[in-house]
Amino acid sequence: MEFRSLSVILLLVSLVRAGHAQGYYKPVLTVQPLRPQIFTGETVTLTCYIPGERLTDWMYQWIRDNTEFHNSNYYIRKIKVDQSSKYRCCCYYKHSQGYSGCTDEVTLTVTALPTATLTVDPTWSPVFTGESVTLKCEIQSYSNWRYQWYKGSSRTAVSQSQTNTFTIRSAADQDQDQYWCRGERDYRPSSSQFSNRVGLSVNEKPKPELTSSHKGAALIGNPVVLYCELDQSAGWRFYWSKHTQSPENETKPETHSYTISSVSVSDGGQYWCRAGRGTPVYYTHYSDALWINTTDVSPPVSLMVSPSRTQHFSADSLSLSCEGQSDSTGWRVRRYTHSQKVSNCSSGWGSVTGSTCSISSLSTSHTGLYWCESESGESSNPVNITVTNNNGILDSPVHPIMEGDPLTLHCLYRDPKPTNLTAEFYKDGSLLQTQTTGEMTIRTVSKSDEGLYHCKHPERGESPQSGISVRTAESAPDLVIVVVGVSFAGLFIILLILLWCYRTHKGHLENINQMSVQNQRESGAEDSQSGHLPVQAGDVHVYDTMQRAGEAADELSDVTYSQVLRKNKKLKNKDADTGSMEVTYAEIELKTKKKPKKKQEMISVNADTVYSEVKQNTNEGKINSIE
Structure with a gap:
């Protein structure tokens, strides 16, 4: 009887276990911490179990978006955004082939931490020794951030501030490195993401190079252009001094070129330039002095332009020749443009025959300053050439006009030419005349006629501006x-x-x-006798x-x-x-x-x-x- 009773009991237990294995007890999935919103980087623990059962008697299978990925009754991890998914787990009894079943699905929604963005002011690179640099850490969402500043490869913050700016007041060599930031606070989310990294390069204070549009003495009445060259970084404004290096004596055209439209004797002397940027202004060194000498003696060679005008249509051809009273052998055509700086005709933008440079098809990149230069460095007077895609151009003279001579300006158009030639002529932005013939004449040119001229057609639009210089007979008296x-x-x-x-x-x-x-005295006696x-x-x-x-x-x-x-x-x-x-x-x-x-x-x-x-x-x- 006792054996029989024991057998019955064992049978019942096995049946119970078999019933469990067949799903009589459903497993449960828990999430800790249980929050509706989880941020990336936070720790989440998923646990799977059957109530009242020993964990070691069961095998567990984790399924995410219908894909098995883990085999333990729990899953702990610093979660990421890409782990936003649906999770469940299934339990198998180790001592039989049956299983108890799977849990209900749990959806985890993971939110990215707020983004931190690091910017630097000034935005250019490199900065220079002594220049002020400000780093700014911006976090678009939430509030009450404390800002952590990092440098180089260290994960330890070099500075912490309640404000989102970090200033290096006088940059030095040791400040050159990579910088980044992030925000921290006492509430969820407790931190932001790390910002982008910004590299800070620190160079020695620069010294610009001052050059002139041509070598040798400047002919009175002709234009001269000075260039303040500073290739390092950007954001510069330029300051020009004459005779003395004095801030009170500086002129501020703020561009890298300084134009004397019509040279006079008083324009001779020493010139300097320097650059500045930022607030307060950070200044470069002064350039070396450049001497400008003036003369009323024309150079032996002049640059002749064909067609003889300063403005030209794109796709047209152009011929530039070095001509003079003496032999022009050894003279070459050179130019200055913002993109290529100073270059020779033979460098690819034209073809050379003797002292002539030919451009078969003009483009806007050919806009620049052109001149002739000898092997010894002597140069002709420069000529400004403008190439445009506009439908209209101003036909203006290439060289300065002598005071007292007549001047006629034409408004020219691309083919087909308009039937209505009426054009407005402007000087320094102000309307001078409206002519139905498309041309304007100044019968007797004076110094007051110098300026920037352009024309405008009601259908073809405006031409570019061209400067007209007037040469006075200063040396005649x-x-x-x-x-x-x-x-x-x-x-x-x-x-x-x-x-x-x-x-x-x-x-x-x-x-x-x-x-x-x-004699008469001596002959007196004889005369008396006779x-x-x-x-x-x-x-x-x-x-x-x-x-x-x-x-x-x-x-x-x-x-x-x-x-x-x-x-x-x-x-x-x-x-x-x-x-x-x-x-x-x-x-x-x-x-x-x-x-x-x-x-x-x-x-x-x-x-x-x-x-x-x-x-x-x-x-x-x-x-x-x-x-």
């Missing part, structure tokens, strides 16, 4: 002064020579007069005057007494017994020596007439003249 000064100097020298000749001749005449008087009265030396006064200035000294020195004219000026006769006598004054004329093939010229003595007193010969009772 100086030249006149020089010429007049030289003329006066020459005249003064001639007058000095004439004065010297005059004084020499005067002394010579006085010597002749004295010799004549002496009935002639001598000229008394004490009564002779010689004054001579040159009537014709400029006569040569040899002509003036060969003068003789030609005659003594008797003057009919008589004094009243007095009584013979009182010794009174009649006195006659004779006028001496000076006559020049005859020259071959010339009419005899006389130099008469007027104011300086020589009078001699002739005494009456009482023996003969008559007056004799001196022959």
Whole structure:
């Protein structure tokens, strides 16, 4: 009986277990922690069991989205977003082939942590020693964040702040590294994601290079363009100084080029540039000084453009030639563009034949500054060339216009040309004229006509702008002064020579007069014996005057007494017994020596007439003249 009872009991137990294995007890799945929203990185535990049963008697199978993935009664993991799924587990009894069944499905919804984004101000790279840099960590959702700042490969924060900015006030070499950030707080979610990484490069303070559009002296009236080159990073504004490196003396066009539209003598001198960026402004070093010399002497070679205008349509052809009064052999066409900087025609943008550069099909990339340059570095004046895709261009001159000359501007169009040619012409953005012929004329150009010109057609649109320069004759007054000064100097020298000749001749005449008087003295006695009265030396006064200035000294020195004219000026006769006598004054004329093939010229003595007193010969009772 007892054996039978034991057998029955064992049978019942086996039946119970078999019933369990056949699903009489359904397994249960639990989730800890039980939350409607789970964030990535949080720990979640899934547990599967049969109530009242020993866990070791059962085998477990985890199924996610109908795919088996785990074989334990629990699953613990730092969950990720891609693990948002439907979960269930199934239980198998180890001692038989039956199973108890599967749990109900549990859906886990995993939410990504808030995103942290790191930005840097300034945005450019590299930054330079001494420059200020600010890192900013932005988290778009939730609030009450504490910001953690990380550098390099370390997972330990280098700084923590309640604000979302981290500033390096004066960057140095040791600040060069990678940076990132994230947010932390006391509420779920307790942290944000790590931000993106930002690399910070720190370089030495830069020094820009200052160059000119051409070498050599700048021709007065022509344009000159200076370039402040700074290839490192971006965001720069440019400052220009003349004569002195002084912030008070700086001009601020803020572009990397500085244009002198029409060079004058006062534009000569030293120039510097520097760049700055950020707030407060961080400045680079000053460039080296660049000397600008001016001249009124044109360079030996000029750049000739065909078609001769500054604006051209894309797809058109263009010819650039170095021409001059002298041989242009060895001169080459060069250009400056923002993309290629300075380059030769032979570098690929044109074909070279001698000193001519040809471009078969223009594109907007050909827009730039062109000039001729010799092998020794001498350069012509530069020419601005603009290539456009517009339907209209302004036909404006290539080289500066001389003040006082006429100027005609044309508005040109792509084919087919419009039937209505009416165009508006603008200077510096202001409307000047509206012409139905499509052209505008300035009859007499003045310095005030300098500026940026463009034209506008009602259907074809606007042309680009072109600068027109006016060359003034600044050097003309100086030249006149020089010429007049030289003329006066020459005249003064001639007058000095004439004065010297005059004084020499005067002394010579006085010597002749004295010799004549002496001769007459010596012959006085003979004349008395022969009935002639001598000229008394004490009564002779010689004054001579040159009537014709400029006569040569040899002509003036060969003068003789030609005659003594008797003057009919008589004094009243007095009584013979009182010794009174009649006195006659004779006028001496000076006559020049005859020259071959010339009419005899006389130099008469007027104011300086020589009078001699002739005494009456009482023996003969008559007056004799001196022959």
